[in-house]
Amino acid sequence: MEKPVRPKATAKPTPSSLVTQTYLLAYNAVCFLLWSIVTLRALVLIPTLASHGKLHGLIEALFPLLKWTQTIALLEVVHAAIGIVRASPVTTAMQVSSRILVVWIVLERYPQIVSTTTSWGQVIAGSKTGPIAFSWILLAWGITEVIRYGFFVWKTTISENIPSFLTWLRYNTFFVLYPIGISSECLLMYLALKPAAKEGQNVDLLLKIVLFIYVPGSYILYTHMMAQRRKVLKGKSKSA
Structure with a gap:
């Protein structure tokens, strides 16, 4: 007669793992809250300021919070x-x-590249593209991070079984948001070249080097995210 197989005992979390989990939960929750504030304010301010031809006001309204949230x-x-x-x-x-x-x-260092404009119509025409790039960065970074940190908070506090809609957002929105974010970053760096050159501190050289490596760097990051997506979705299909 075969002996009944006893289920394996679930390993109890160690004090160190509990501390780590609590810390990561707190970190992700704080980041989720901060990015939610940045994103919601951007969603309200961008159409309001744009309609009055004052899109350049975004830098004063949101940059301090964006700077420290990203840091x-x-x-x-x-x-x-x-x-x-x-x-x-x-x-x-x-x-x-x-x-x-x-x-x-x-x-x-160069807030003037996004703080000077005339009207929304002229911005669209390309006379002042800095405010446009800054607004796109707020939306691309913000939406990405709200989804990402929301995903982590759910996984840590509620269940390992993430809702399918949240998983879909986590591993699909980057197809659109990443190119928007990266192109806006490059545009802002390009606009900063002229004021940086006037300083004579080689900051413009640094920006040129970064712009040069953005192409291979972006490819590496983009393919890395695609590989993560395939891995996660493949695991989901197997467990279904």
């Missing part, structure tokens, strides 16, 4: 480096560093 993401490089999340430190650093450069070097 917090430097912790994600640390998370990946010390192994508390399953992510590549290299790709994480590439994703975060490009945005840090945009907020701390391009927009912090």
